[in-house]
Amino acid sequence: MLNVTGLTVKYGSLSVITDLAFSLEPGSFTALLGANGTGKSSLLKGIAGVIPASGGVSLQDRKNLQPHQRGDSIAYMPQDTGATSSLTVIEVILLGRLRSLGMQVPRSLENEAISILSGFGLGALETRTLEEISGGQRQLVYLAQSLFRNPDILLLDEPTAALDLRHQLIVLDRVSSHCRKNGTIAIAAMHDLSLAAKCADRLICMSDGKIVADGKPTEVLSVSLIRDLYGVEADLVTGSNGILHITPLNAVELEKTVSPV
Amino acid sequence: MPLPENELIMTSQTIKSYRQLVARRFFWALFTASGLAIIIIIDILVGPAFLNVFDVLASLVLPKASVDPMVYVIVHSIRLPMTLMAILVGASLGIAGAQMQTILGNPLASPYTLGFSAAAGFGAAVVILFGLQLPLIPEFTVPVAAFLTASLACALVYGFAHVRGITSEIMILAGIATLFLFQSLQSLIQYLAAPEVLQEIVFWLFGSMLKATWFSVSVSGGILLISILLLARDSWKLTALRLGDERARSLGINVPRLRLKIFIIVSFLTAGAVAFVGTIGFVGLVAPHIARMLVGEDQRLFMPVSGIMGAIVMVGASIASKVISPGAVVPIGIVTAIVGVPFLFALILTGKKRHW
Incomplete structure (x- = not known):
């Protein structure tokens, strides 16, 4: 908890x-x-x-x-994916377990990092540097690093x-x-x-x-809440699987401050 | 849960190419170390007294009694201290530059560009101008003054950053201001100095291995060894710093404390290197860039290879300083850039990747 x-x-x-x-x-x-x-x-x-x-x-x-x-x-993944360096993707993943890393990195840890990368479909990129991959790929790498921290x-x-x-x-x-x-x-x-x-x-x-x-x-999402939060008129439709689908329609003026719960 | 077959194939391919990358980087580390060993021998060989390679090797590895006494004296009392000093100064400045660039996240950071070398030069110029001498150990007056003023420059940059926040931007700004301050003070002293004193100051500022003694080798070597041991303990944290401050903090690193600690180590490393041999500027900037191209930014290899590359540039410059003008030794500070720039340009032009 x-x-x-x-x-x-x-x-x-x-x-x-x-x-x-x-x-x-x-x-x-x-x-x-x-x-x-x-x-x-x-x-x-x-x-x-x-x-x-x-x-x-x-x-x-x-x-x-x-x-x-x-x-x-706590693993925190910042929004910015812009920081680039010539560190390779595999090194970035390994850094997720900073405290377990010494002069010699255990093979088991390397294999675990590679396995996580492959799980995200990034196996082919592991020896590329952060500068050589796209912003979206960097986001996947940082997410894989966050999960690698367990x-x-x-x-x-x-x-x-x-x-x-x-x-x-x-x-x-x-x-x-x-x-x-x-x-x-x-x-x-x-x-x-x-x-x-x-x-x-x-x-x-x-x-x-x-x-x-x-x-x-x-329970939470409603047309009025979306209008109050974002200043947007939206359509809410519940799909056959019970999941809400929200379609934003147009921007409106934000009229009031929403009361805290 | 077992991985699907295609994922298993991908994983084994990934492991293979990762191992190849690691092997390639180790090869470069060994290659540069071997290159350094070869040019060390060349540097000891080159000089006004013509020695052959067998005599030099014999005097290095055999007992004193079984070697020609003259060769032994030339190698052990003259050339070896100079060569070792070139190695130590180059390695110190290479590692100092690598860590400056790492903690400040800036490819132009180096002990020289942040004013430490200029401060050391100012300290030396002051004691030469006023003819000051330490009691009991007058021959160490200039190195001690250079060491103290380089440390003062570090304290100045840190004090400014402490007030305004220990960020890379503030530290770079404070460092550049310190560089200009001490360069101006140096110029003022040169302007005020009598011609014969000015000549002495300028010679010190050029940087020369002729000042090397076994004592200076011991002091610089001791500082370098302690610094390497301290830096190695934080090698992964320093590697993580290249992901940016926010990500490093999110990995549990106390970024301001790490930055301060490394900054102090780098200051001592620089002061210990330049105090004995004079202002040498280019090595701390270029060696880390060459190392980064060869082995990447994993500090376990990046730091030692930066040191090796710094030593290669310095020893190479030492050889050039003896060859350019036969019979005389051109100050090494003049030729470091002449030796290093073509090497760096060749690597940039032939490299496929961008490294910053």
């Missing part, structure tokens, strides 16, 4: 996340929704401990994990932003099956509402740094 309590993130005097609290079950996949600048990335970074944040993050029996302790159990918590900032349709589905399927199999808790900031409704067990919707809706996709 992940417990986030009283999480507040400030940039200087500007508060972008205020006193957020929620709990997530092991094996669950939660999509974090909201317009640009509503604090989704800051929330993920605050939980990961990569930016200063007040409040508590606890995991099972480990109460109030300090930021420097979180790297062991974390308790997986925090993904727009994990499908640079991917084609097929890879969007493959990636989210792999993440949710990894969560179910290993009891990992995944939180992914997303903009594709239909994909979030299809893949996530739970949606947390944010506006102005606060949670304004929280629950299962079919």
